[in-house]
Amino acid sequence: MPLARSLMPSLQELTTFEAAARHGNFTMAAAELALTQSAVSKQVRQLEETLGVVLFDRTRGRITLTRLGERYMRSARRILRQYETETHGIISAAGAESALRLAVLPTFASRWLIPRLPEFLALHPDVTISMTTEPEPFDFGDKAVDVAIHYGAPNWPHGEPVFLCRESIVAVASPRYVREFAIATAADLAGATLLQQASRPSLWHEWFQARGAAHPHPYRGPLFDQFAMTSQAAVAGMGVALVPTFLVETELASGQLAVLDEPPLPGSGAYYVVTPLRLQHTPLIAAFVDWLIGKTALR
Secondary structure, eight states: OOOOGGGSOOHHHHHHHHHHHHHTOHHHHHHHHTOOHHHHHHHHHHHHHHHTSOOEEEETTEEEEOHHHHHHHHHHHHHHHHHHHHHHHHHHTTTOSEEEEEEEOHHHIIIIIHHHHHHHHHHOTTEEEEEEEOSSOOOGGGSOOSEEEEEESSOOTTEEEEEEEOOEEEEEEOHHHHHHTTOOSGGGOTTSOBOEETTSTTHHHHHHHHTTOOOSOTTOSOEESSHHHHHHHHHTTSOBEEEEGGGSHHHHHHTSSEEOSSOOEEOSSEEEEEEETTTTTOHHHHHHHHHHHHHHHTO
């Protein structure tokens, strides 16, 4: 049975509470929201009465969140962010006949997908695309997403994964770094800085193991959470990176990065395009999936 409407705070109350919590001050929250200080105080008090809890400790004109207030603030921020995102998504799609909402891996999107999207939009000029980053699988029932792109295994709750491609991982560094440290093969990396990828913590260990080589500290080095950061750190001369070839095509072609004289390491997973089961046969979504499969087949 759903919670009684009388126990649900209004959007205005949530907005006021979040602003007060963020500023730690009713007067500053009032200035942001174009309200009076007394109106902010009244709305917060009304919210506390509705919930039956104290959200702020009030001492000598100062306010600080209580333990329950901190917990509720995190929820309020998440709700308001989703409300803002969805509202902006509706506004941005105004005037378009169709909208396509994508959830993508950050580096895959910025380095591979976005440069190719104009081709799809030329085929479908009345489509508006919105894009968010999602590094992990999620429940399609909880997010307004039509298509997701995922790396790993073909497992997704309430989704239909379709294989796109595998990846080949290569060791790269700036040409200057290669010259300065006389790097050519795995045997030369003992004194080099290994750039670490947070989403693939054992990648260097696997790379050395595949070559029958050893390194004293394969898990040690600067840590980055996206391949885009790792590859740019390599371009800047910070060390040697392991990256999928197709994500550094531009840097390799321009000579900003050089590949070590070692065979590529096959990725342990693969890339998949995933659609919600209820939407997989929608014409626009099916057209995008077919186009995406065709583009990855040409890699």
